[in-house]
Amino acid sequence: MNEPFEPRPVLFPPVISFLLIANGLVFILQLFAFEPLLVNFALWPVGTPDVIEQNGEMVWVPQFQIWQLVSYGFLHGGLLHLFLNLFAMWMLGVQLENAWGSRLFAIYFFVCVVGAGLIQLVVASYGVLNAEIYPTIGASGGVFGILLAFGMMFPNQRLIFILLPIPIKAKYFVIGYGAFELFAGITGTIAGVAHFAHLGGMLFGFLLIQYWRGRLPIRPRRRVLRW
Template identity: 55%
Template sequence: MNNRNAFPVQVVLALLIINGILFLMEMTASGRQLIELFALWPLGSGSDFGFGSGLFDGAAPGFQVWQLVTYSFLHGGVFHLLVNMYALWLFGSRMEMVWGSKAFLIYYFVCVIGAALVQLLVASQGSGPAYPTIGASGGVFGLLLAFGMTFPNERLMLLFPPVAMSAKWFVIIYGAVELYFGVTGSMAGVAHFAHLGGMLFGYLLIRYWRNHPPRYR
């Protein structure tokens, strides 16, 4: 038996473990340093930008290139973590079994980085205090899109309201809701355009793979 058959979702499991460990570290005295160094800060942020919550005493840390990835391993609370990790397991495990671990890993972080780039672009158009972006949602929304494109007719059950619908409609509705919230500014504090960025970059990579199948599948 080869390793892929014996342990088909090794990347998903590793991501779950890393996210869990870092969340526990966020709960310690080093949590502030983790946010300073590894959250996604807007371009140009630094001593000229105040941080609205008061956590950083008037100065926001600046953007660093590694934050394009590391922000995805931090979360703002237990509910934030659990929702993202549940979706990562639900959709990610299926996609890793379809694609294989290497292709899955590349796809996930393309979505994470794409979400970060879109968020940086949107944040650069605003003004006021600089806020960090954290969470795996960009990657998760990319996986949601991949699941809907791969299994379009599979039935999914919503939690609120408890309604069953096909995966393709689930993706369409979720994407439309995120676009509405992003454009209208509803649900402040949620990086809606980052979610859409994860879906966009995921879609572009899937389209590319359909014409140029990766050799590392």
């Protein structure tokens, strides 16, 4: 009797491979042209003045452009920032892409990146009112969306946090990490980290998963995810 065919998991599926290569190549490009890339492709707040006074001189301020909601996710602030994002993306994302297929995974990842960007845009644009103007870069919004999906799909699989080498079930890991991000965002803990962008990636990822599962008032024509 023939056994049902089960495809072998792919270690580097297409979308994950593209993201790893694209982020790596952009980081190399940053080594030679960081300033132009930051000005044009980082996520800048809405409502910034064209120029500001800095040290007695008038300085031009980069402006928000719609493509920045995607492009900011391919820029990183350093080698450690890049490594942590890409390692988590590969370690967790491979299992999701193998389970969902490349098309669904690509849609999910970029929805999380854009969703994280929208939340961060609100936060950063509010900061403009207090004369705080800064760009946002990094794929962390998409990575946190992947983390949330992994915790929902594989809740009992154990994960180990780099700074706390104790195996924790994915569902508790996600809840704990999300709670920490919310606390850190509200209190301003760990300055320079876009905590609300991380939460935005998780929020938009959760909403998309619930939509695909037919659990929102607006439903797809057919259920896309059935777990």
